[in-house]
Amino acid sequence: MAAMTxxxxxxxxxxxxxxxxxxxxxxxxxxxxVPYVGRLCGPIALQDGPDAAQEALIAIFRALGRLREPAAxxxxxxAIAVREAVRVAARAGRAxxxxxxxxxAPGDPQLAADIRDVLQRLSPQHRAVLVLRxxxxxxxxxxxxxxxxxxGTMRSRLSRARxxxxxxxxx
Numbered sequence: 001m002a003a004m005t006x007x008x009x010x011x012x013x014x015x016x017x018x019x020x021x022x023x024x025x026x027x028x029x030x031x032x033x034v035p036y037v038g039r040l041c042g043p044i045a046l047q048d049g050p051d052a053a054q055e056a057l058i059a060i061f062r063a064l065g066r067l068r069e070p071a072a073x074x075x076x077x078x079a080i081a082v083r084e085a086v087r088v089a090a091r092a093g094r095a096x097x098x099x100x101x102x103x104x105a106p107g108d109p110q111l112a113a114d115i116r117d118v119l120q121r122l123s124p125q126h127r128a129v130l131v132l133r134x135x136x137x138x139x140x141x142x143x144x145x146x147x148x149x150x151x152g153t154m155r156s157r158l159s160r161a162r163x164x165x166x167x168x169x170x171x
Contacts (some may be wrong), residue, residue, distance in 0.1 A: 045124070121168050
């Protein structure tokens with residue numbers, strides 16, 4: 001999970017053209033944002049990742065005209081994607097973490113290969129903070145801003161998420 005999610009290289013002129021309703025620009029922007037949003041939503045919403053990505057993309061393109069600074073599209077799209085992924089995961093009933101005792105036994109070959117299984121034991125909010133800090137590489141303040149929570153809340157969620165992940169991984 002330590003690898004950073006590749007940011008798509010998006011020309012602000014492309015964003016401005018899409019904001020004006022240029023269909024070709026919208027298509028090009030969609031081609032760049034779809035995989036990026038999918039990589040963000042997947043680890044947070046798990047099996048509902050594709051639904052979360054679709055919801056996020058709909059929200060992004062509906063609100064694109066309100067984006068004031070086209071160069072800020074990465075952070076803006078990331079915030080929408082994370083918010084939608086948490087919402088979809090919570091709506092799907094995965095807001096309550098699974099029991100840690102349900103993890104495969106230590107030494108099980110699947111344990112090392114299936115980080116997703118460990119992530120599933122975390123709440124959507126904890127998965128979101130892990131993705132933002134450990135995958136996206138955001139600092140604590142930026143992650144708190146994306147999640148729209150106070151810095152202290154983000155720090156406590158990160159601490160709990162890492163502790164729970166570590167405990168589950170080491171079992």
